[in-house]
Amino acid sequence: xxxxxxxxxxxxxxxxxxxxxxxxxxxxxxxxxxxxxxxxxxxxxxxxxxxxxxxxxxxxxxxxxxxxxxxxxxxxxxxxxxxxxxxxxxxxxxxxxxxxxxxxxxxxxxxxxxxxxxxxxxxxxxxxxxxxxxxxxxxxxxxxxxxxxxxxxxxxxxxxxxxxxxxxxxxxxxxxxxxxxxxxxxxxxxxxxxxxxxxxxxxxxxxxxxxxxxxxxxxxxxxxxxxxxxxxxxxxxxxxxxxxxxxxxxxxxxxxxxxxxxxxxxxxxxxxxxxxxxxxxxxxxxxx
Amino acid sequence: xxxxxxxxxxxxxxxxxxxxxxxxxxxxxxxxxxxxxxxxxxxxxxxxxxxxxxxxxxxxxxxxxxxxxxxxxxxxxxxxxxxxxxxxxxxxxxxxxxxxxxxxxxxxxxxxxxxxxxxxxxxxxxxxxxxxxxxxxxxxxxxxxxxxxxxxxxxxxxxxxxxxxxxxxxxxxxxxxxxxxxxxxxxxxxxxxxxxxxxxxxxxxxxxxxxxxxxxxxxxxxxxxxxxxxxxxxxxxxxxxxxxxxxxxxxxxxxxxxxxxxxxxxxxxxxxxxxxxxxxxxxxxxxxxxxxxxxxxxxx
Numbered sequence: 001x002x003x004x005x006x007x008x009x010x011x012x013x014x015x016x017x018x019x020x021x022x023x024x025x026x027x028x029x030x031x032x033x034x035x036x037x038x039x040x041x042x043x044x045x046x047x048x049x050x051x052x053x054x055x056x057x058x059x060x061x062x063x064x065x066x067x068x069x070x071x072x073x074x075x076x077x078x079x080x081x082x083x084x085x086x087x088x089x090x091x092x093x094x095x096x097x098x099x100x101x102x103x104x105x106x107x108x109x110x111x112x113x114x115x116x117x118x119x120x121x122x123x124x125x126x127x128x129x130x131x132x133x134x135x136x137x138x139x140x141x142x143x144x145x146x147x148x149x150x151x152x153x154x155x156x157x158x159x160x161x162x163x164x165x166x167x168x169x170x171x172x173x174x175x176x177x178x179x180x181x182x183x184x185x186x187x188x189x190x191x192x193x194x195x196x197x198x199x200x201x202x203x204x205x206x207x208x209x210x211x212x213x214x215x216x217x218x219x220x221x222x223x224x225x226x227x228x229x230x231x232x233x234x235x236x237x238x239x240x241x242x243x244x245x246x247x248x249x250x251x252x253x254x255x256x257x258x259x260x261x262x263x264x265x266x267x268x269x270x271x272x273x274x275x276x277x278x279x280x281x282x283x284x285x286x287x288x
Numbered sequence: 289x290x291x292x293x294x295x296x297x298x299x300x301x302x303x304x305x306x307x308x309x310x311x312x313x314x315x316x317x318x319x320x321x322x323x324x325x326x327x328x329x330x331x332x333x334x335x336x337x338x339x340x341x342x343x344x345x346x347x348x349x350x351x352x353x354x355x356x357x358x359x360x361x362x363x364x365x366x367x368x369x370x371x372x373x374x375x376x377x378x379x380x381x382x383x384x385x386x387x388x389x390x391x392x393x394x395x396x397x398x399x400x401x402x403x404x405x406x407x408x409x410x411x412x413x414x415x416x417x418x419x420x421x422x423x424x425x426x427x428x429x430x431x432x433x434x435x436x437x438x439x440x441x442x443x444x445x446x447x448x449x450x451x452x453x454x455x456x457x458x459x460x461x462x463x464x465x466x467x468x469x470x471x472x473x474x475x476x477x478x479x480x481x482x483x484x485x486x487x488x489x490x491x492x493x494x495x496x497x498x499x500x501x502x503x504x505x506x507x508x509x510x511x512x513x514x515x516x517x518x519x520x521x522x523x524x525x526x527x528x529x530x531x532x533x534x535x536x537x538x539x540x541x542x543x544x545x546x547x548x549x550x551x552x553x554x555x556x557x558x559x560x561x562x563x564x565x566x567x568x569x570x571x572x573x574x575x576x577x578x579x580x581x582x583x584x585x586x587x588x
Contacts, residue, residue, distance in 0.1 A: 198418075210514040231517055
């Protein structure tokens with residue numbers, strides 16, 4: 001028996017992969033819903049977006065691509081959904097991730113041509129995608145804070161149109177026209193706090209990979225960021241706040257992945273427990 | 289090729305590449321390496337193109353060339369030609385490769401160091417001062433008060449001298465006590481200027497170490513969540529986008545395809561694992577050694 005327990009430490013890791021794969025696939029084949037608790041950091045993002053005044057715009061810095069799509073895509077989808085529902089106008093930018101603008105564009109187009117088709121939202125009036133800038137982030141931040149900074153930093157939008165020709169950009173010229181910034185990427189830059197929130201007080205919210213969230217919680221408690229969407233969980237919680245009584249309306253990637261994530265976590269927790277049983281059994285053998 | 293046909297081709301290509309990359313989970317193989325190098329090459333090429341089209345082109349090349357155009361045609365706006373100085377400054381970096389003219393690269397390095405130092409000073413001050421302020425918390429407090437949003441108010445609870453003893457929030461107070469105790473304990477653990485032999489100091493430092501372990505546990509848990517997030521997005525693509533994709537070709541097969549595919553993959557993987565070969569190896573050295581062995585190459 002003791003040998004069996006000790007051998008639990010030596011299971012080929014590929015068996016673990018197989019069990020994780022099987023557990024995660026099951027919820028994709030059979031639709032299952034699990035209850036969601038909304039965390040304060042997610043509620044902070046929701047409430048900040050919800051309070052955007054009609055004469056201001058929201059800047060979404062959506063700097064992610066295929067590498068962190070699993071977590072970041074849902075984090076922009078739910079915020080886009082919220083803003084389109086409220087009629088809030090928004091500007092999308094990207095920093096140092098060349099593929100990012102096309103992912104953001106696809107997410108917005110899916111909502112505008114799907115859920116909000118009857119509202120007839122138009123590009124350039126309701127939202128603008130300013131494309132990517134390759135530069136040190138603090139330079140971009142300092143630039144947009146200057147007078148007409150958005151126009152100087154982004155002379156053309158993602159589609160090649162001069163920004164002066166876009167109706168939305170005629171009123172959104174620099175940081176003073178921006179109500180809040182929602183920065184979504186694998187590791188949102190802390191420079192948003194140092195160069196934008198610190199000197200100008202613009203509310204900032206983050207959408208980040210789960211692995212990075214531990215370092216950002218201190219900014220939530222200190223009030224330097226108004227809220228944070230953490231990984232898949234953050235977007236699923238936000239979606240649950242958007243549609244509290246209608247689970248079928250929750251279409252974001254976060255809502256799609258949260259149940260498979262829970263199933264995968266169960267397998268990993270079991271693997272940790274089994275590995276520890278083997279470890280302690282090995283300790284007993286050494287004592288003998 | 290029609291639009292639908294092209295979409296289907298892209299979908300199948302993406303799915304096969306995904307499966308090819310994940311074949312590494314069983315063992316290192318040539319297909320995985322080919323796909324990996326292709327992906328890196330595509331990424332670099334695309335990044336270069338985008339950098340030129342969206343950044344260097346509109347922000348540097350276009351203004352500079354239009355400036356020269358204005359000068360040659362005697363129009364106003366010739367000042368934009370000065371953008372060429374930025375190119376000269378950038379080219380100074382390449383004198384790193386010349387011993388004789390190395391000093392020229394030091395000009396631009398010095399410039400960057402100066403800018404960097406100034407930026408970091410401002411950044412650290414504005415980033416960390418609110419953290420220091422936040423670490424002073426009322427140990428006995430009422431509930432948080434942020435009704436004057438977006439002003440900060442009292443996010444960590446209103447001090448008891450304002451709300452009075454009758455309005456103490458036990459949960460918020462406990463939160464603040466844990467926060468302050470954690471800061472003190474961890475700082476004592478990292479304070480090496482005096483001996484940790486004294487019981488009070490040693491006990492506090494030990495508590496700090498335990499609290500650090502708890503935070504490392506949180507890091508580890510979040511790491512798993514992120515790795516799972518990457519995997520699940522691909523799984524979602526395979527199950528939601530790719531698995532039903534033959535729908536347009538084989539109408540009758542569609543509803544059951546996913547259920548056929550998944551058990552097939554599971555059975556194949558179980559069969560391969562059951563054979564017990566090859567041995568699980570580390571991703572770097574082990575993988576390379578095996579690859580060389582399989583290809584019959586002899587290292588000289």
